[in-house]
Amino acid sequence: MMETKKISKVDLIFEDIDPREILTRVKGMSATEIIEEVLESGLKGRGGAGFPTGMKWKFCSEEKEKDKYIVCNADEGEPGTFKDREILDRVAQKVYAGMTIAGKAVGAQTGIVYLRGEYKFLLPQLRAELEKFHKMIHELGFDFRIDFRIGSGAYICGEESALFESIEGRRGEPRNKPPYPTSSGLFGKPTSINNVETLVNSVIILKYGSEFYKKMGTQFSTGAKVFSVSGDTPKPGIYELELGMSLLEFVNEFGDGDTKAVQVGGAAGFCVPRKLFASTVIGFEGVPTGGSMKLFNSSRSMYNVLHNYLDFFNEESCGQCTPCRVGCQQLLKGVESVKRGESKSTYIDELVKLAATMKVASKCGLGQSVGNAFNSIVENFREEIIY
Amino acid sequence: MKKNKMVNLKINNQPVSVPEGSTVLQAAEKLNIHIPTLCNHDDLCVAGNCRVCVVEHKGARTLLAGCATPAAEGMDIMTNSLKVRNARKHVVELLLSEHRADCTKCYRNQNCELQELANEYSFGDHIFLDLVGDHEAMIDDASCAIIKDDSKCIRCQRCVRTCSQLQKVSAIAVSGKGSEMKISTFHDRPISHVVCTNCGQCVNRCPTGALTEKNYIDSVWDAIYDSGKHVVVQTAPAVRVALGEELGYDPGERVTGKMVTALKQLGFDSVLDTDFTADLTIMEEGTELLTRLKKALVEQDKETALPMTTSCSPGWVKFIEHKFPEFLPNVSTCKSPQQMFGALAKTYYADNRGVDPENIVSVSIMPCTAKKFEANRPEMRDSGYKDVDYVLTTREFAVMIKQAGIDFRTLEPSGYDSLMGDSTGAGVIFGATGGVMEAAIRTAYEIVTGKPVPFDNLNITPVRGMEGVKEASLKIEGCLKEWSFLEGVELKTAIAHGLTNANKVMTAVRNGEADYHFIEIMACPGGCIGGGGQPIPTNMTIRQSRIDAIYEEDMSLPIRKSHENPEVQAIYKDFLGEPNGHKSHELLHTHYIERVPY
Amino acid sequence: MYQTDNLIKDLVKEYGSRRDSLMPILQGIVEKHNYLTDDAMVEVAKELDISAAEVYGTASFYSFLDTEPRGKFVIRVCKTITCSMKGKHEVLETLEDMLKIKVGETTSNGIFTLLETNCMGWCHKAPAMLINDTPYTELTREKINEIIKEYMHK
């Protein structure tokens, strides 16, 4: 069994600090020094995919192009995730600082925050903060400017290449990869796209040092993470916890005493049933999460949960590739048909195979992750799904 | 990056090396390993969305789309592993579940890429639920040229890429998302009510029966069987070099003689040639050009619109009506050869043959879907009747041959009937990009100087070839007295095929960056041989073979200049008087309409 | 139907006429008029020199860029799992009762449109809804009553 940590709350992301002090120090550092520090910290992206941030910056910095972009992914569409909004609401300056640090590291002068349309109400306040920020970095001598782009209600635009398409004025359809964003991203230029929380983490790392950072979490999942806790819990909300705890620890802290399953990582994540709580590690070595933790107690029908997720994917798939576009429809119609008794219960097994195909044959992470929720719910709650 | 750098990889355990930048699919082709594809098309940019071409890269988390993945050093690819086969079968089954598989009644039966894949991957019962809803509501058949049937669409987006990339029209685009995603016109209007040029290039590239031409096969049979009707048929130049493909021949086979025999056997009363009116077009259009040049150069008339553009491609005509309406005065007023033929069939031909035009049914066989629209334009009734009653594509024509049980291969070749059946090489080359220009120059140069064009064998090679936009200029020397104003003039021409190229040329003209006198534009890639009504599939190699056949046909004919066509000479003597004369204007010229740009 | 007057020209002036100006321009129109008419899309297409089908195709991808008539206040009720567990149904019922319309419809006076939407990031304060850009959370019948009454007087 994997080693797990005790649950441990920290307060770094929302800590009230003066970004000027860190940026002044960063000003004196070379790009390589910044990248080294972030690499050393072991920071992995907080947007879901968990790619090492230092590596991303390194690749992007090695590109020879003059124009490069830093994109802050604030599309936060994963059901059950609301931490990026909270971060932007409370410590926007730290997000901008993270972008500026990234810009210095990769050699970019332009930053773009892609804010989901649902959070547009934050914009006036974010712009006011940005104005102050621009003034400050100007004084510090940074050649870096940030602008906003707003989404218009499409979950898939959180996927990095779909997000670029959207900024470029097109349908948010993910691109073929390679090429990856670090070599050909926004407007075909080298781009480092980072999640809101990832960027703030880079600020923390540069303030406290990678040694300090690495002490949190586990070997494979360093640092802490902001969790968005919702569902059947007496204390829904935002919590910053070290990575690497067991799900049992988590449920003991946040459950209502009757938790039968936790959906870790949103609709794209996995459903973990009670019997696996103790053996499940929350982190990149176990079940990764962009932060969404949804608890379900025994009054909930897992059929409804699954149906809700499938309905979500059915609408939010971009629709360009076959496995995802048609697969989502088949999974949704399929479970309905089995539930109504129109298809045999063994049809579920065909659907499980289909979900496996979607995982390997879909073009992007959306289609590839539909099977996570589908198969983990069907495997663990088969009776509830069929009858 | 160096161009000639090679990467080495293994596919199905066989080593292969390909130039950097090649895809896995191309590397597999090099080993003669077949990877099935659907959204991929040689003429179009990579999409990578159907996922039929997935392959396994050992050690990778997911499968890769062969068409969209660059071959990389050290790759270890399996194209036929269990994982790949299972995924591919699922993908095909999924496509079938959103497709109304009414194969036996489908126009594309036996020439359908989905059907082929289904044959390989999905026999027996369907695994998945049928997702096609009320299909009646999903069919748009209001257009006289193109039918769009969403119930058969598998969303590969080839049509969308064709319409934007090759044609710069984007009458269709992808709309909606998720399960609602579909191919749609502006706000889902009927295709007949949008900027669509009816060029049919999307039809040529649709892998299924979702986009087809509206077919008039039964109407033509009805006319043939009606003993009170005199049914005349004309065949466009590009049909004779492509029809064979529908009947089991390799691309590039010329079947002119057999085609004529087949038409006679089908029961047409008179089998005639559009080449005749192609030659007539040269006389009319050439004269129009010379007149415009004279007005502009000698009379310094500012009103005269130059450059003049050709008007024989109805896809191009509709394009310019939508997109560059300010240049409509620049379009030659000549009707297309099809419509000149139609107008004469019910006048000159009717008179000569003593048939009441009321009883003439005029059919044309075209490489083109836009010709269907053209024949239905309200202006095209100068004979007092609908000048051309029915337009059949090369494909529809092949269906009729099959329906009639004709064994095409064993047919004895025969010649066209006379009166409007004489063909020259100049008429034939109308079928290839650059052909109208070449035919026009062969004639105009000779009219102006009294000498044949200064090219070997009359082959004006600078205007030939597959380049998207060609430019050629010809210095006119040794003019006859009446044309002396042209002495020393450098005639500047441009030739574009495919509407994206047309758009380029017209944009240059609009921006004042080009000083052409005469522009030939064909809506379709390669010209009419690549028309929307031609056999499916199409690609560069196929189009090139058809073009080669066109020039062979040109060389094989005894007369290769329009003005030497004896029937053309006769019609001016007996009926029309002179080019651009009164009668010509009545019957052979037309006007254009400004249309909305969406 | 509405007239865009100079709105589109102004938006083009502000954001430019390149393809990547498309989203901000469409968003600007929707901010003012809540949906895109065919005329508006055609005008944008002309300004940006792209086809109208592409403008429509792009707009129809985004659920906030409606191409069907919408009221002055567009209510979007979250239907994703937590809100659905925590009373989305009552929220919709209350709204349907008050406005006398069903999901997907617009009141006859053109003031309210009632829609559903996917997770909008307020799961910890479910159930939630957006009215135009403003989120409302931890909804109860009473709360909804008050909110809607307020909008009725706007």
Ligand SMILES: Cc1cc2nc3c(=O)[nH]c(=O)nc-3n(C[C@H](O)[C@H](O)[C@H](O)COP(=O)(O)O)c2cc1C
């Ligand atoms: C369907 C889909 C939706 C996504 N949504 C988001 C999102 O809302 N926010 C985000 O930061 N990353 C999202 N991602 C991940 C991004 O593609 C990308 O990996 C991430 O922004 C990189 O930042 P990071 O390395 O800091 O995590 C999504 C990915 C997929 C496949």
Ligand code: SF4
């Ligand atoms: S997996 Fe889904 S969301 Fe991703 S490209 Fe394919 S259809 Fe679009």
